[in-house]
Amino acid sequence: MTKTPAIVPAPREINVPSAAPFVLTAATAIRHDAAAAPAAAWLSRWLGLKAGAAGPGPAISISVDPALAGEVGGEGYRLSAGAGGVAIRAAAPAGAFYGVQTLRQLLPPDIEQSGLRAQNGRMEVPAVEISDAPRFGWRGAMLDVSRHFASVAEVKRFIDLMALHKLNVFHWHLVDDQGWRIEIKKYPRLTEIGAWRAETPRRDEEGRGDGVPHGGFYTQEEIRAVVAYAAERFITVVPEIELPGHSSAALAAYPHLGNTDVPEYQPMVRCHWGIIMETYAPKPETFQFLDDVFTEVLQLFPGTFVHIGGDEAMKDQWEKSAHAQAFMKANGLKDAHELQSHFVRRTEKFLADRGRRLIGWDEIQEGGLAPGAAMMAWRDVKWAVQAARMGHDVVMAPHTHTYFNFTESNTGGDEDRWGMETSLEKAYSYEPIPEDLEPAHHARVLGGQGQLWREDIPGWARLEYMTFPRLTALSEVLWSPAKRKDFADFRERLRRILARFDRMGVGYRRSALPTKEKAG
């Protein structure tokens, strides 16, 4: 009996002819055309085989033909494997790369650890015909490196794991109250001061710090390296620079940019979690600072979207600040929400003037959404519905299904301080198109992403434990056709990708594993 190979995310169409497999050996050639060079380069590095090698015999061929766009779009591909060879054809370079990632999953998991030496250097790719294309264009994961820093090596590993899942947007949460993590040449104190905090809340004892300084930041050179590394894997990096709230670390470095006329104004890099009162003050020097920061950010990140945060900006300081009140009056802003909107709108214009687009958390809608802005819905799906109806693009990141810092359980989740749970099954059940959104607006939903907020995720092992396999489930939500979704089938295919994780040393949550109720 022919068995359907276990691919995650599930391809749009997969057919298994009863035919002889392709046999991959160290003598296999990788042939490709110029546009498929990035995909071929990844594959040849991974297999340790030379790309472009000539010579007769069965080969892996990778090609790009724009005429295929009608069938598979820019990110889709066709893969055909049999005794005569493996052919991956795509309409664009990204599709060729995803075809290669599918080929990867057709090879035995051992290859992740031992390369071509596994299985005595002779491995089979089952005969298969695949036609595949993603459901959504924004398939992301957000990593918070402010609450706990991640090394460049860890960030690259995260990107590698995203690539295996055909995810294509890495949302890098670089700035928050507990640490500023991106070097800005014009404002060196952002990282001299803003990247370091005195201590971190203890997880075992509420209200106490651990007494251990924590920090770190990425130099611009490191950021460029990460962006290039991601690009080789067809992943766009979306940097997040929070404003007007979540700005304590920046204000600790440059206190004059805050609401200095508010009693007890004393910004510092925060050593506790939760929502902090600090916001930027509406002053010419603050706006200049933000423009300068975004100028450097745009030089580092070539992608279209720039995330400006916008969530949980407390209005208390603006209410108390005579300066902020006078600014609002002079600019015809009727309340603090409109002042928040003023920050967002001028940043939106700054970015639009430079050919970029702003995206922010759903609070940016309060007080009016800037015309070209896109919105990331995290609190409630209703914000996405509203924004999409008004013609704004939206990305779905609801805490109910995509916050993987919440406990992975089905038990009602009081295991962590969030008091929230998102089981593997719940993550898999997520449907990104809101139920009450009219079909005419569905195209406004660009896709979705998984969130890894790191207050309670200090180390990398824990990060992988919280991320996987829930991000694996979400990758299928975002890639595979809705009609192919089947949790029981997913769990069976999951076994195979988890075996791959084992060889790669990914510390996923084992108790999320399917039990053996379908043994055999």
Ligand code: ACM
């Ligand atoms: C958020 O969770 N504050 C976006």
